[in-house]
Amino acid sequence: MNVWIVDDNEDLLELLKRALSSLDWNLYTFLRGAEVLNFVDTGEAVPDVVVLDWTLPDLPAAMVMEHIGTCYPLAQVIVMSGNSRIEEQLPEHAYWIGKPFHLGAFRQMVRDVVSKI
Template identity: 30%
Template sequence: MTIRVLLVDDETSFVETLDRRLTLRKLQVLTAGSADEALDILEHNEVDVVVLDVRMPGTDGLTAIKTIKRRYPLIEVILLSGHATFEASVGGMALGAFDYLLKPVRLDELVYKIEDAFRRKSLQEEKIRTLKNAAVSASGEQES
């Protein structure tokens, strides 16, 4: 199954390059130049993993991850930062980020993280499905 990734970064040249390279690796890529644009895209598209720059003009990544995790708890978010502030990085993890990577990031590394994040999302979805099935079958037993 194709992994659907949303790249969010205000550095357009970085996003474009990453878009091209991730697409070559058979990922389905959407891009956004700001957090607000990203939230808009999430409203109208199915996305598995968001790769989110921490520092952007307007709404920053740490604020955006809170909104994303609140609205779409199953979507996994990988934070990407051009500047390692020690506090922000661990803080970002505590907000539910799947991982926090420092730029410049190796493409392989990023792809592994995206795959791992996708795997977690799939397992979570499956968990919800199995719980529902168990509930349905339990109620079915009661009815019969």
């Protein structure tokens, strides 16, 4: 299981990685949308789940999500945002978790999404 986590907040990124580290999954972390696009283009690892912060400093998250969806249409996306209106705009294969959240709730959501694959 390949799980990608994208967030420009390095501390939060590390917390999210630690929250999932006890699970037997391959975790990949990215601080910028451009890093994700470059990694997608390498084809090095196919994501099963992508956890994506909606507010990235370099690229719109919607663009990152679209590129991932084009290259990996089976990848499930969990969008993190403090704006609940984002949920209404998400495509069918995407989920939303509102910031701030408890790490236990985050971990459970990722596990729930993985269980549907």
